[in-house]
Amino acid sequence: MTPLPHLNVSKLRKSYDGHEVVSGIDFELRRGECFGLLGPNGAGKTTTLRLCLGLTDPDSGTITMFGLPVPQNAREARVRIGVVPQNDNLDPDFTVRENLLVYGRYFGLATSEVERRIPALLEFAGLHTRGGSKILELSGGMKRRLTLARALINDPDLIFLDEPTSGLDPQARHLIWERLRNLMNQGKTLFLTTHFMDEAERLCHRLAIMDRGRIVACGAPRELIARHIEPQVIEVYGEDAERWAQEYGMRASERCEKTGETFFCYTHDADPIVHHLDARPNLRYLHRPANLEDVFLKLTGRELRD
């Protein structure tokens, strides 16, 4: 028998003022995996997360967390989860250590028990020398790491991360990723929303791409790329790119799309196109294997979302 999934979502729907934000989605989180929910702004990711946490009631459909029905038993289910929200809501009146202490007490942990857990969490977050610092004195990366440490205060089995590296510099992002992999190695289940494709590709065992309230694709990152996209991509840009695409690129590739001023030529065999481009020094190009972003753009479209 396969173990019960940590989270199971079935036929979930939610609308606001007659506008359906979540339109019948199904997915499950298996134990110990990192599951990613990807989508452009307004795709319904955050609403899905709020529904799973029991903070808002669905119009229809079912959510089961650790076998408990949500929202009915959401409070009980939340005992075993940690949440890293999109915007830091650390307590600015408290020090780093006090933030952890106060948060641990919300889980019914005794002060002495929380204090016993704090040193290891500060170590994990790389903040062991900053226990007495005020929140305002921390950098953006430190705040994120503290928020992550705070989400671990109850030693959760399942951790929700809503765009955990938005607004961080590359160094800080790599550090967060390393910590998240560390958590996966400890057997934690992660539920991640993001619109960073490299993040999803790097971390997620499986992911679902969401658009306009629906899940448009679901699977392992490599599998999604293989299923939806030609393996080779040539990006062409520069002044004459438009003319080149009209005259040659669109014909020579299996699919050619334009985003901004760049043409993306998708193909199984890139050699002829690359040769053609090498003979035209006024055009600049990049030849690379297809990645998740190509899948994402193909499935959710290239127009701007606000």
Add this chain to the structure above:
Amino acid sequence: MKTKHFRLPEFSLRFVHVWRRNLLVWRKLAIPSILGNLADPMIYMLGLGYGLGAMLPDVGGMSYVAFLAAGIVCSSTMMSASYETMYSGFSRMHVQKTWDGIMNAPLTLDDVLLGEVVWAASKSFLSGMAVLLVALALGLTNSALVLWIIPLVFLAGLVFSGMGLIMTALSPSYDFFMYYFTLAVTPMMLISGVFFPVEQLPPAIQAVTLALPLTHAVALARPLMSGTLPHDIILHLAVLTAYAAAGFYLALVMTRRRLLK
């Protein structure tokens, strides 16, 4: 507004941790907070009480400063509860998103609001008590009945905290609270018997004051401080309790509508 927003509150004892969180913040700023809470009522009580009082005969059978002391105990409780639930409450709800963080733990909005209302009542209780202690020190009251002021002030704190949380639930920004202060709190303070007996007012306005919670708090506090049993105890307590319960429930419904969309 949906029916689910109207369901009865379901509390857990975890509301205590919300209260403790606010206590920990307060402890860092306790001294300036107490002094700040005390300064304003003291200026009214001593300034008006001794200054204006020197020109007045006895009011309601006591010196004006003693008359005023009972009113100021109640009004400073009202002020403190209102400030805490509105300005500080709005910070926690809307600006710092403290409540959102708490609701990711095994607490519900019902617990958060209960923690907030009990916290604000506790803080305003200290304000009322501070004024009472000054009145005792000045010899303005010396009856054992004064002990009943202790639960009364806490109840009054719950009343004005619940009302403040309604405003917080409705508020788009800090500026909004000014309306409540200028249109509700200040007029209420003037006509509820804090500064002069309600009987001085025209009959029509007297009828209005009967609907105001501060009137009932003052009507209980003043005789207790002067050492006589108040009239209509049950009526006054019933009005205050009803305000506390209805205010809290309404605040909860409004906040659910705002946050649990």
